[in-house]
Amino acid sequence: MNSSMSITGRETVLLKWLSNTEKELISRRSLFVKLLFSYLTILLIPVVVGSLLYQRVENKMIGNAARSNFALLDQIRLVVDNRMQEVERLTLQIAMNSRLQVLLSSDSEESTESRAAFYDFIRDLDRSRMSSSFIDDFYVYLNNSQTIISPIRKAKASLFFEHVQNSPDPGYPALMKQTLSEYHRHLYLHSIPLGSGTTQKKVLTYVQSLPLGQKTSFKGSLVIQIDEQQVKDLARQINWASEGHLYVLNPQGELIMTTSDSTGDLERLIGKLNDQTGYHSEMADGEMTMLSYTTSESNGLRYVSAVPRSVVMAGVDEIKTWAVMLLAVCLIAGTIACYSMAYRNYSPIRDMVEAIRKGRRSTGLRVSNEIDFIKSTLLDSMQEENDLRDTLSRQEPAIRANFLSRLFRGQVDPSAVTGESIDFMGVRFLAEAFGVILIDIENGSRFAKEGSEPEWILVQFVVSNICKELMPGDGYTVELDLQRLAVLMSVSKPDPADPGGLSENGRLRSFAERLKATLDHYQIQTTMAFGGVHCGMEQTGRAYAEALAALDYRITMGQGTIIGYEEIGGMEQRIYHYPLETETQMINMAKSGDFPGIDKLLDQIYAINFVNSRITPEVGKCLFFDMTGTLLKLQNVFSGSGKKLTGGDPVKSVLGCTTAEEMFQKTREWYESFCSAVNEERPDHGEKLFQRIKDYVDANCTDSNFGLASMAEELGLTQQYLSVFFKKYGDQNLKDYIMAVRLRAAKRMLASSEFTITQVAKAIGYANDIGFIRVFKKNEGITPGRYREIVAENGGKQG
Incomplete structure (x- = not known):
């Protein structure tokens, strides 16, 4: 009972293992199966080739064995033919005996001549008896007297066949009488048992009618008996004799001798052999038998050997057995090796797929196997990389602009900037000296008719492209504001061989002049400023600061100008003209609504501060702070009457201008508005x-x-x-x-x-x-x- 339970438990474990194995194979899907079948295919190629080669070798070995068997049979034929030649010599010797000729021609046995011939012929036969051990006995039959003459006796045929050569076969006398009464040439009869008891033996009977060559008038016959055992002894000398059998057929196709005790199907098969020589296999008595046969040219006897195929092919079958066993071992070992190699090679792919699945969101795509999954993942990753590169390439101008903008403001550590990061942002300079040009777009009415943000972006795009076209060397345009751009140029050192060439600052001004002329042609009004040229990326912030300082002097030098940092060094006027008396006078005129008087005073203030002398931008801003304060004082006076000035905030309006001329124009407009409001309050x-x-x-x-x-x-x-x-x-x-x-x-x-x-x-x-x-x-x-x-x-x- 315990044994039964143990077997049941093992079966359950086996079934679970098979189920898990099946699930694992299913989970591997087609890739593992493909790998396994690939290795099995590689394994089967030499196996198939070896099998085909073995088949040819086997056929060759079978042919060699058959030819060897045939050679042995032919050897038997030669030996037997040699012994049969003794029979033919004896036949010729007896047939040519003169005394036999007398006896054949004599009509009476009682004559003296006949008797003498009988005795002499018997002595001749007795002498010939000892000429061959292959011949057991022989005698001559005389037709006219039906007498048998042997080497030792003379007797009537009936007496001889019934008493002298008695046979267990009762039909033997009749057979012999029938045979001797007909003409025969080299006739071989089947083996016949003679004698009885221990002296019984089988003999092959050879019959030749006499005289030789006289078919119609033959007078007797020569009968030679060959001991069958001697022929069998010759056959036993062959190595397969103990297993195979020899069959001898006369020219008429009748079986005259065999070493087999029973013929069975073989006798039927042997009778169908029509060729003189050959060999082939036949099924006889339930066993495959190899038949080899050959025919003697001298006496017409056909020799047939029947050997079981298992005996002839014993060596071949042994080799075949070993080959099949080795093939089975190779297939089993090869299958195990193929499975092991497929599993080992599949494992990294499986681990890779698992890693990809863990680190990748599910896309819902159905793939046929792991390779397709990896391929689709790689394609998706490559597509994502390309999309990322496209995104980065589209963002490259913004990244470069951000980098240059921070570089201008000194927010970049030059030592932390690597060549890879510079190349990534698409920044490249051939020279180590840099200059910065600031461009303020004052008016772009041709492209920005309504002044909307998209229109100003278009203006920036136009200016940026023109800068790239006109730039003599390496340089980059950076959009700092909606109406302000910065140009970072690499400036090479002047050529010592060209004394008349432009200096570094001269090259910046030359580029700015050509750029401004081109922009003016497209009705884009700009103000430009540039700083000095400095070496090293760390000095870019200094060049930008100088350009920014130069641009501040637009308040004094006006719009549409090109301002170099070296030009503002002599502007040291630090006092503006706006005395208290003038301010009081303007307040009184404003209260009375006298705008023409205020307009005249404003012209005087502008001429004194910006035409007759050049104050710095900082001092100019202080002047307009002061004048805007006067406007605020007047606005407070006007607000006290319960009215409000329209037009917005005067401080933002005036200080939002970029040049002194614009600020004065805005101030004039505010005074005009104030005076108009004062005048409108009066009932007139x-x-x-x-x-x-x-x-x-x-x-x-x-x-x-x-x-x-x-x-x-x-x-x-x-x-x-x-x-x-x-x-x-x-x-x-x-x-x-x-x-x-x-x-x-x-x-x-x-x-x-x-x-x-x-x-x-x-x-x-x-x-x-x-x-x-x-x-x-x-x-x-x-x-x-x-x-x-x-x-x-x-x-x-x-x-």
């Missing part, structure tokens, strides 16, 4: 004109020909000015005022039932009641008819 012509317009509308709005054009013509004003003026003074559109006056008149008429709606419409200036009803309902929310009903319900009181 404007109030009278406003009242005149209202009176004209009240008097003429019911006229069907009334309109803005006729009113402007009557008052001597333009339509546009009339509308703007009325809106400014009345806080209401002129059109709305006219409609309100007409609606008031219509309500008065609707309160009375004597006017129809059409009459009311025409009375207030409408051509028909449709337009009147639409306007009335739009403004009052009800139709004129409904309004009349409501008034009537209220007792004639207007709502």
Whole structure:
């Protein structure tokens, strides 16, 4: 019982192992199977080739064995033929005996001559008896007397066959009588047993009719008996005799002798042999037998050897057995090796796939095997890398601009910048000296008509491309602001062999002049400034600071100029002209609304500070801080009266300008606005004109020909000015005022039932009641008819 349980447990473990193995094989899918089948294919190639080669070798060995067997059989034939020649010699010797000729020709045995011939012939036969050991016995049969003459006796044929040569075969006498009564030439009869008991033996009987060559008139026969055992002894000398058998057939195809005890199927197969010589295999008595046969040319006997194929092919079969065993061992070992190699080579791929799966999000793609999975992963990774490179290449200008911008501001450590990072950003310089040119775009109306951000970006793009085209050497354009660009140029040292050549700063100015001329051609107004040329990347910040300082002098030198850092070294004026008396005078003029006087003072201040002398940008900014403060003081005075100046913040407006000329222009505009506001506060012509317009509308709005054009013509004003003026003074559109006056008149008429709606419409200036009803309902929310009903319900009181 324990043994049964143990077997059941082992079967369960085996089934689990097979299940796990199957799952593992399924999980490996086709790649492992492909590897395994690939190795098995490689293994089977030499196996198949070796099998084909072995097949040819086996066929050769079988042929060699058959030929060897045939050679042995032929050797037997030669030996037997040699012994059979003794029979033929004896036949010739006896046939030529003169005494035999007498006996054959004699008609009577009783004559003296016949008797003498008998005795002499018997003595001759007795002498010939000892000539060959191969011949067991022989005798001569005389037809005329039916007498048998042997070496030792003379007897009648019947007596001889029944008593002298008695045979266990009862048909032997009749067979012999029948045979001797017919003509025969070299006739071999099948082996016949003679004698009895221990003296019994089988003999082969050879019969030759006498005289030789006389087929129709033969007179006797020579019978030679050959001991069958001697032929068998010759066959036993062959190494396969103990297993195989020898068959001898006469020329008539009759079996005359065999070493086998039973013929069976072989006798039937032997009878079908038609060729003189040959060998082939046949199935006989349930066993494959190899037949080899040959025919004697001298006596016509056919020799057939029948040897079991297992005996002939014993060596071949042994080799074949070993070959099959070795092949099986090779296939088993090769299969194990193939599986091991496939598993070993598959393991890294499996680990790689697992690593990829762990580090990669699922894409949902179905792949046929691990190689396709790795391939798709590589393609995806390469695509992602290409996309990343494309993204980086698209971001390269921004990265380069950010790097150069930080480099200008001194936020980059030059020692930390490597060649790889420089190459990655696409920055390359042939010279070690650098210069910085700042470009402020003042006006790009040709490309930025509305001043929107996309239009300014287009202007930047145009300026940047022009810079790249005109730049004599290596350089890069950086967008610092919406309207400001910086150009970083590498400047080579002057050629000592060319004394008239440009200096380093001269090259910067030459490039700036050519660039400005080109931009002016495209109606892009710019102001440029450049600093000095310095060696080393760490000095780039210094060159940028100098260019920035030079650009500040745009406030004094004006827009559209090219300012070099070396030009601003002599501007040492640090005091601006704006005395307290002048400020007080401007405040008083502003309070009185005297703008022409303020305009004259502003021109004087600008001429003294920026034309007759050059103050520094810092001092210029202080001047405008002071003048903006005067504006703030006036704004406070004006705000105290309950009014507000329109136009925004004067501080942001003035200080947002880039040049002194722009700042003065903005300051002039603010003073003009202030004076206008002061003058508008006074009740003068404007109030009278406003009242005149209202009176004209009240008097003429019911006229069907009334309109803005006729009113402007009557008052001597333009339509546009009339509308703007009325809106400014009345806080209401002129059109709305006219409609309100007409609606008031219509309500008065609707309160009375004597006017129809059409009459009311025409009375207030409408051509028909449709337009009147639409306007009335739009403004009052009800139709004129409904309004009349409501008034009537209220007792004639207007709502």
